[in-house]
Amino acid sequence: MAYSDEADLEPVLAPFIADGLAQGDKVLYLTDVTHPAVVTGLLRAWGVRPDEFAADGRLDVRPLTTNDPDSLIGELARTARLARAEGYRALRVTAEMSWGVREGTERLVAFETKVHSLYDSGMAMGVCQYDRRLFDPVVLAEIQRIHQEADTDLEFAGAFLRIHRTGDPPGLRVEGEVDANSLDPLAEALTAAGRRCRGDVHVDLSGVSFIDLSGMRALVDTAQSLGSGRSLVLAQVPKHVHQLFKLIGWDGAPGLRLRGSDGP
Amino acid sequence: MTRMIHQAALYGSDAEFLAMAVTFVRDGLERGEPVLVTTTSGNLTLLGEALGDEAGRVDYAESAYFGRRTALRATGFLRYWQRNAGHERVRILAEPVWAGRSPRDVLAWKRMESGLNLILEGTGIWMICPYDTRTAGPGIVADAMRTHPSLSSDGRRISASPAYADPVTFIGECDAAPLPEAPATAVSASLGDLQSVRRFVTGQAGRSGLTGERVTMLALAAHEASRYLETPLTARMWETFGALVCDLRADREIAAGPLAGFTPPGLEERPEDGLWVARQICDHVDIRTGGGSCTVRLQTATWRLQESA
Numbered sequence: 001m002a003y004s005d006e007a008d009l010e011p012v013l014a015p016f017i018a019d020g021l022a023q024g025d026k027v028l029y030l031t032d033v034t035h036p037a038v039v040t041g042l043l044r045a046w047g048v049r050p051d052e053f054a055a056d057g058r059l060d061v062r063p064l065t066t067n068d069p070d071s072l073i074g075e076l077a078r079t080a081r082l083a084r085a086e087g088y089r090a091l092r093v094t095a096e097m098s099w100g101v102r103e104g105t106e107r108l109v110a111f112e113t114k115v116h117s118l119y120d121s122g123m124a125m126g127v128c129q130y131d132r133r134l135f136d137p138v139v140l141a142e143i144q145r146i147h148q149e150a151d152t153d154l155e156f157a158g159a160f161l162r163i164h165r166t167g168d169p170p171g172l173r174v175e176g177e178v179d180a181n182s183l184d185p186l187a188e189a190l191t192a193a194g195r196r197c198r199g200d201v202h203v204d205l206s207g208v209s210f211i212d213l214s215g216m217r218a219l220v221d222t223a224q225s226l227g228s229g230r231s232l233v234l235a236q237v238p239k240h241v242h243q244l245f246k247l248i249g250w251d252g253a254p255g256l257r258l259r260g261s262d263g264p
Numbered sequence: 265m266t267r268m269i270h271q272a273a274l275y276g277s278d279a280e281f282l283a284m285a286v287t288f289v290r291d292g293l294e295r296g297e298p299v300l301v302t303t304t305s306g307n308l309t310l311l312g313e314a315l316g317d318e319a320g321r322v323d324y325a326e327s328a329y330f331g332r333r334t335a336l337r338a339t340g341f342l343r344y345w346q347r348n349a350g351h352e353r354v355r356i357l358a359e360p361v362w363a364g365r366s367p368r369d370v371l372a373w374k375r376m377e378s379g380l381n382l383i384l385e386g387t388g389i390w391m392i393c394p395y396d397t398r399t400a401g402p403g404i405v406a407d408a409m410r411t412h413p414s415l416s417s418d419g420r421r422i423s424a425s426p427a428y429a430d431p432v433t434f435i436g437e438c439d440a441a442p443l444p445e446a447p448a449t450a451v452s453a454s455l456g457d458l459q460s461v462r463r464f465v466t467g468q469a470g471r472s473g474l475t476g477e478r479v480t481m482l483a484l485a486a487h488e489a490s491r492y493l494e495t496p497l498t499a500r501m502w503e504t505f506g507a508l509v510c511d512l513r514a515d516r517e518i519a520a521g522p523l524a525g526f527t528p529p530g531l532e533e534r535p536e537d538g539l540w541v542a543r544q545i546c547d548h549v550d551i552r553t554g555g556g557s558c559t560v561r562l563q564t565a566t567w568r569l570q571e572s573a
Binding site: 024087089160177179180181210212213214217239240244247248249 | 343346456457458459460462463477480481483484487488491528529533537538541544
């Protein structure tokens, strides 16, 4: 995000941090020019209760220790892995990006590109804070382009589930874990895809590492509701998911077509 | 509507088996009814020879391979009925295998024999379960009278079984004994959500040597059982010879029906649908409720289980 003064931060950061804490994520707030105590004060004013969460380690507000993109990515990846091992759902990170002014655009772009692959792993998600007062508008536009390229097709991004719109074939690509808790975004994305696509709706499941009965039921229900000769085509179905569909007897559900990971 | 019939047929010789089985199968074929025979390879051969050309119209399976576990077998019978949806009457000759089974397995199969009266209720299945008195012990034969509403001596007549017990009562007796205690070496965890259940089970299964899809499937079974119990819950996992065991305990009582999870998910979602999935995946799924808590015990094979091709 780009902001012009502290008041711009609240509508983005307050829900980002509060939702993460409520949903069992670890939250890391990295400061560059602002003193951590000032950030804690801001969070207090936003009603996030930073003292309570900092006491049990769920919230960590600390200054950046490095300006080197690679070291920083390494540190974030380590923190994310540690958070997982400690039983957190994922790591939510927000960082002041003013260090980029000192380090130069090239290193900043390198950082942004790498951090996206960390987010894509599902272990972490983040908000980078760009102060408009410090950055050249051209640099900001370039950074924005990187974000957009990564996100234009993103329908939903949770800590463990990402849903992308696809154009060819038209439909969705689902990545991560689908369970009873992430059912609503999946159902909504499927409904939207049903409206958006004229013919069959294709759902690429190659990136699905887990799907439970309720997730499979959402797919079956969508297939049935498409109607008028349209099908929900599940492509790149992982072998064990294919087996499950057969086991339950839903592989022949009305409007549903299953394609394995080895072809048609 | 054609009502379900579930009979036991006791026999003590090949001739007695054939007299009952050939009549039952031929009557069905003459009426154009689908006929499924699942029995031992010995009895399949006997029956095939006696039926001659007509054997070609009989669906068959060796009992050992038609549902390795009771929940799979129950599902197999239901599927056979569904596949033959156009018929009012479907005949199944279903001989359970008793020889060589552990006491626990014997109990599970008796439990299912009784449970079939409820699971298959509403179907038009006529099922005769032959019991070979030369190999089935007296306890097994006595319980066959309690788990089948009627008996058949000739594959045609229906005489009520005087000892027939209500399935809920019979299954209650099967489930009366408490589950064996978890050993002190069991790894225990308090888990707040489904995600943590999957992580815990995946981690422990991996540490015990399980790999690949078998880990994924066990995690799914635990996830679905936990969805039934609702989180938070306490999980315990340990290993014994031949089994990786996972206990999931919620601190509230849940009145699980005796056959919760024995019938496949349908159009309408039911809370016990996930238990059905767990029962298809695991070797044993035991549910005990009382004393302020409800426990689901899942049991699957360890990595040392060997499978031929």
